Amino acid sequence: MDQDFHRIRRLPPYVFAEVNAMKARARAAGDDIIDFGMGNPDQPTPPHIVEKLIEASRNPRAHRYSMSRGIPGLRKALAAYYQRRFNVDLDPEAEAIVTLGSKEGLANLANAITSPGDIVLVPNPSYPIHPYGFIIAGGSCRYVPVTPDADFLAALDRAVRHSVPKPIALVLNYPSNPTALLADLDFYGQVVDFCRHHKIWVLSDLAYAEIFFDGNPPPSILQVPGAKDIAVEFTSMSKTYNMPGWRIGFAAGxxxxxxxxxxxxxxxxxxxxxxxxxxxxxxxxxxxxxxxxIRAMYKTRRDVLIEGLEAAGWSVPSPAATMFAWAPIPPAFAHLGSLEFSKLLMREAKVAVAPGIGFGEYGDGHVRIGLVENPHRTRQAVRSIKSFLAGYDRVLEESEKQRAVAGG
Ligand SMILES: Cc1ncc(COP(=O)(O)O)c(C=O)c1O
Known part of the structure; x- marks a missing residue:
């Protein structure tokens, strides 16, 4: 019996599994690991939303199969949100759909539009479903740098001139997971012009639309005139309303x-x-x-983390949006790469982070620190990172010894 399944062969083992296994072992041994590794909101859904769920569940008619596209009232609510937040008109019948979380929507849209061998342009580093949605669907990815600037536009241009067949679609994700980079409307305007000209679909992931700080709300690509000719945008209830387990997202455009x-x-x-x-x-x-x-909670955590790390000797850019800091590996440890550095941090400082390599090869110089621990725990983590960094000569020596043992 063939057990070498075509699709499974195209999915590499989950990079985070190694760090997760190590975390589980450390916890089983009684270590208190402070976990910044996940992108899972830790706070409860606001009570008025939970109450509505309870009330609606009491109606037996609501126990039947629902509508695959989503109930009209929810599609209308999304259209009203787009109107008040972005001044974008959406037809809730034809231009909006409810998904089982934006991840499901991304994966199934990739499946719907990809023919075997199609090329798709995907930023790197990125949230794994952005490339793997298309890879599962039989497509191939050409990676473009994630920075929303002239380099990105030049890479798009190169990709279109040198890819055979021509790319069918481009994925965008700003505010970005894992890098926390933001795009402005001007950038979206240039991408829309380019992709309309070359007949390339755009899938924009705006999961962090409402998780922004410093009064700078991220725009929607649908604000660009003509964007609807080529673009669809994914939004999500998961982060905005602390509803990750509820599995509700949207595609619109x-x-x-x-x-x-x-x-x-x-x-x-x-x-x-x-x-x-x-x-x-x-x-x-x-x-x-x-x-x-929710925004204020993440902002407080962000400030505690970034200021604390700075004082500990680790300079990390303060994210303007998302629930992540994208931290360059401190120079003394850079040669280790993100996976080894993450393991070292867990072993020595009892702090878990996500190794950047898990988001793609261009992520290997960084680790992602999720703003998922409260300020008290964050301060505790920063203190132990500080002593870890202060004793780094000894730590590096130890880690070299361990590597030699593991290698020989
Ligand atoms: C960029 C990005 N897109 C999509 C998702 C998935 O969100 P959802 O819960 O709506 O599937 C996440 C979750 O972490 C994310 O970071």
């Missing part, structure tokens, strides 16, 4: 892409449980103070 996703999903699912969708609509239509509070 180009009708052909939304239609393709709706078609493929109609074969695969019956939509999220209706009460979840009712509660999600309530979240979007209801009071928004909770969003400000």
């Amino acid at each position: 180009n009708r052909t892409l939304v239609g393709a996703l709706a078609r493929i999903k109609s074969y695969l699912d019956y939509g999220a449980f209706t009460p979840i969708q009712v509660a999600a609509a309530h979240a979007l239509n209801g009071p928004q103070e909770c969003v400000g509070e």
Whole structure:
């Protein structure tokens, strides 16, 4: 029996598995590991949203199969959000679809539009579903640098001139996971011009639309005139309303892409449980103070982390958005690469981070630090990172010894 499945062969082992296994072992041995490795919001969903879920669940009619595209009330709530937040008009019937989290939407849209051998332009480093959605679908990725600047546009131009066949689609993700980079409307305008000219679809992932600091709300690509000719944008309830486990996201924009996703999903699912969708609509239509509070919580954590690391001798750029700091490996440890450095940090400082290599080869000079521990725990982590860095000669010597033993 063939066990060498074509699709599975194209999925490398999960890089984070090694760090996760080490974390599990350390915890089993009684270590208190402070875990910045995950991108999983740790706070509860605001109570008014949970109450709505409970209320809607009491209605037996809501227990039936839902609608694969999402209930109309939720699609309308998304359209109203786009109108008030971005001044973008959306037709909730044809230009908006509810997904089981944006990850599902990205993966199934990739599946819907990719023919075997198609080339897709994907930033690197990136959130894994951005390349792997297309790889699972039988496509190939050509990686472009993630920086939203002239280098990016030049790389797009090179990719189109030198790829055979021509790329069918481009993935964008600003604010970016893992780098926390932001794009402005001017950049989106240039990308839209370019992709319209070359007939390339754009899939923009705006999962961190509302997790921004310093009063700088990230724009939507759909604000660019003509963007709907080629672009679809993914948004999510997961981070904005602390609803990661509820699995509600959206795709909005180009009708052909939304239609393709709706078609493929109609074969695969019956939509999220209706009460979840009712509660999600309530979240979007209801009071928004909770969003400000979630933003403020991440901002406090960010400041404690970045200021603390600076004082500990580790300079990390302060993220303007997302729930991550993208930290360059301190120079003395750079030769180790991100996986070894992450392991060392866990062993010596009892702090877990995500190695940048897990987000692609160009991520190997960095680790991702999630803003998922409270200020008290963050301060505790910063203190132990400080003593780890202060004793780095000894730490490096130890790690070289361990590597020699492991190697020989
Ligand atoms: C950039 C990005 N896109 C999408 C997702 C997935 O979000 P969802 O919960 O909506 O599937 C994440 C989650 O971490 C993310 O970081």
